[in-house]
Amino acid sequence: MTTNQKSLNDDVKLALPDNDCEQQATPDVEIIEFDYSKRSQWLRAAVLGATDGLVSIGSLMMGVGAVKQDAKAMILTGCAGLVAGACSMAIGEFVSVQSQLDIELAQIKRDNARRATGEPENEGDEKLPNPAQASAASAVAFAIGAAVPLLTASFIGGYKLRLGMVVGAVTVALVLFGWLGAVLGKAPIIKSSLTILIGGWFAMAITFGLTKLIGSSGL
Numbered sequence: 001m002t003t004n005q006k007s008l009n010d011d012v013k014l015a016l017p018d019n020d021c022e023q024q025a026t027p028d029v030e031i032i033e034f035d036y037s038k039r040s041q042w043l044r045a046a047v048l049g050a051t052d053g054l055v056s057i058g059s060l061m062m063g064v065g066a067v068k069q070d071a072k073a074m075i076l077t078g079c080a081g082l083v084a085g086a087c088s089m090a091i092g093e094f095v096s097v098q099s100q101l102d103i104e105l106a107q108i109k110r111d112n113a114r115r116a117t118g119e120p121e122n123e124g125d126e127k128l129p130n131p132a133q134a135s136a137a138s139a140v141a142f143a144i145g146a147a148v149p150l151l152t153a154s155f156i157g158g159y160k161l162r163l164g165m166v167v168g169a170v171t172v173a174l175v176l177f178g179w180l181g182a183v184l185g186k187a188p189i190i191k192s193s194l195t196i197l198i199g200g201w202f203a204m205a206i207t208f209g210l211t212k213l214i215g216s217s218g219l
Contacts, residue, residue, distance in 0.1 A: 047181040049089050049138035053145030054177065055200045057081045058170040059207040061149050062163065066208045067215035069159040078150040082143060090139035097131040104128055148173045167204065174200045 057078050064077045105128070152169040156162040178193030 046137045046141045047177060049093075049141030050145035050177050051174070051196055051200075052089065053082070053085055053142035054148055054170055054173050055145075055203050056085055057146035058149040058166060058200070059203045061153060061166060062204045063207040063211035065159070065163050065166075066212040071153060071157060071159075071162060074153050074162070075150065078146065078153065082146040082150060085146060086139045086142045089142045090135045093138040094131045094135035097129045097134040101129050101131060145173065145177070170200060170204065171197065 060081045061074045061078045064074050068074070148169050149166045152165050153162050156165050174197045175193050178196040179189055181187070181196075182189040182192035
């Protein structure tokens with residue numbers, strides 16, 4: 001028995017170095033995770049612009065449709081809203097991001113002054129916001145979102161069918177934009193889609209109801 005135990009102990013002792021060698025030979029794999037916050041600048045501008053264009057123009061056309069059955073009036077109102085809204089989104093986003101850029105550049109200069117270096121650090125340039133990119137993303141996204149109800153109303157002549165199709169097209173687009181924003185930003189898909197969808201329905205319902213009430217009162 002004593003001899004067998006010694007032989008077993010020797011086998012265990014001999015096996016231990018092999019395990020150590022295997023552990024040392026196994027290289028450490030470094031997992032690099034993508035920082036989704038880097039997408040926040042253009043993603044926020046694009047999703048916000050598309051959703052704003054979709055809800056704004058859809059609600060505007062529903063408001064006009066509440067008091068006028070003419071398709072031309074709805075389409076002209078939608079076109080005017082598309083142009084005005086895209087310009088407004090572009091200018092507003094540019095001013096907002098430019099202000100953020102000025103603040104961050106001023107902070108970089110203060111940091112460099114504390115380090116007593118005459119040249120700014122280049123490492124932070126990639127993280128600085130881009131006003132032109134955000135502005136263009138907002139304008140293009142707004143136009144894309146606004147085109148959904150506008151194109152839907154352009155090909156339907158019946159009044160009630162036109163209103164129903166506008167609501168349906170806006171609903172589908174809201175769910176799609178909510179899903180796209182959630183996928184790109186790695187956010188909860190159902191929560192994001194439902195939030196945008198309920199907000200869009202609420203905006204269209206209020207606009208339609210109030211415009212109908214104001215029009216029926218003769219104001």
